[in-house]
Amino acid sequence: MIRIMLLLSLLALYINSGAQAPVTDYAPKYAKVVNAGDMKKLVKALASRKFEGRESGTEGQQKAANYIRKFYKRNGIEPGNGDTYFQEFEVKERNGTTGGMSENVLGYIEGTDKQGEVLVISAHYDHLGKDGKDIYYGADDDASGTAAIMLIAKAFAQAAKDGYRPRRSILILNASGEEKGLLGSEYYVKNPTYPLKNTVANLNVDMIGRLDSTHAKDTNYVYLIGSDKLSYDLHFISEKSNSMHTNLNLDYTFNSDSDPNRFYYRSDHYNFAKNNIPVIFYFSGVHEDYHQPTDTYDKILYDKAAKIAQLVFYTAWNIANRDERPLLDKMIDKE
Numbered sequence: 531m532i533r534i535m536l537l538l539s540l541l542a543l544y545i546n547s548g549a550q551a552p553v554t555d556y557a558p559k560y561a562k563v564v565n566a567g568d569m570k571k572l573v574k575a576l577a578s579r580k581f582e583g584r585e586s587g588t589e590g591q592q593k594a595a596n597y598i599r600k601f602y603k604r605n606g607i608e609p610g611n612g613d614t615y616f617q618e619f620e621v622k623e624r625n626g627t628t629g630g631m632s633e634n635v636l637g638y639i640e641g642t643d644k645q646g647e648v649l650v651i652s653a654h655y656d657h658l659g660k661d662g663k664d665i666y667y668g669a670d671d672d673a674s675g676t677a678a679i680m681l682i683a684k685a686f687a688q689a690a691k692d693g694y695r696p697r698r699s700i701l702i703l704n705a706s707g708e709e710k711g712l713l714g715s716e717y718y719v720k721n722p723t724y725p726l727k728n729t730v731a732n733l734n735v736d737m738i739g740r741l742d743s744t745h746a747k748d749t750n751y752v753y754l755i756g757s758d759k760l761s762y763d764l765h766f767i768s769e770k771s772n773s774m775h776t777n778l779n780l781d782y783t784f785n786s787d788s789d790p791n792r793f794y795y796r797s798d799h800y801n802f803a804k805n806n807i808p809v810i811f812y813f814s815g816v817h818e819d820y821h822q823p824t825d826t827y828d829k830i831l832y833d834k835a836a837k838i839a840q841l842v843f844y845t846a847w848n849i850a851n852r853d854e855r856p857l858l859d860k861m862i863d864k865e
Contacts, residue, residue: 563685566832572677577669585659587621587630602637610636619717637702644697654708669827674739678839696850715798730855734799739830742815751779753813761808763857771844
């Protein structure tokens, strides 16, 4: 009788968990791949003088693209565009200005029984480049997000190597052209390497390494934007991932439809949302070094950034391994 009661209790615990991960949950083991020390190494490299501010269409941006590509190849992350990691597009701004060619960098972890469904995890790696002798290093914007998704890719690749491949496939989208009008992510959704109808969600990471004035003494927060705008189911997955693993203070201030900053419309996730793909935007807010040459790697709070990146990883793990894709319960009318 005691044994039966114990089994029933375990069954109830699993059912109540929402079956959002395999019965044997190895996520915490691989979340450790997403750590502050490795984030610092990546941000320091991406925000170095070598890449000259990573402006789209420049040699510095192309060097950064190759740096990301080599990281993926070295860590067993497959190309996300056939046999190449690059997706090339023309840098054409809204005012008609053209700035040569640039490329998104795509990494891929193939799923198992639900491999035809794809979760996209994104961050933009481009920034503002140079102005005379000034380099706009872009450590927070968005080397912090880029480092986060690079390590998340590494974590999933390591899990796959160990025999714990995700059920759904995962596409890592390092977008270029964000600073010039979300160009790289726009190009991707118009030319997807995996069908948009099979894209279950987008988790987008942009500026997670600093504090804003509202949270000047709180290093344990993150703004979440968009999680409930198309799918309350996705919002629930996010909330549960946080309560089970990271316990960050989730701030929804900028999720309001009346937010004058309109951050929901200002990063790469919005190109997915416009196509009725549920999104979450992870963000720490603006600060005095935003879009300034002083946005340097030594000012990043790496423990904070790593914890937010771990929340993204846990949320991705749960989305990738649950039985059902996030339920779409709202729709945007396309123009």
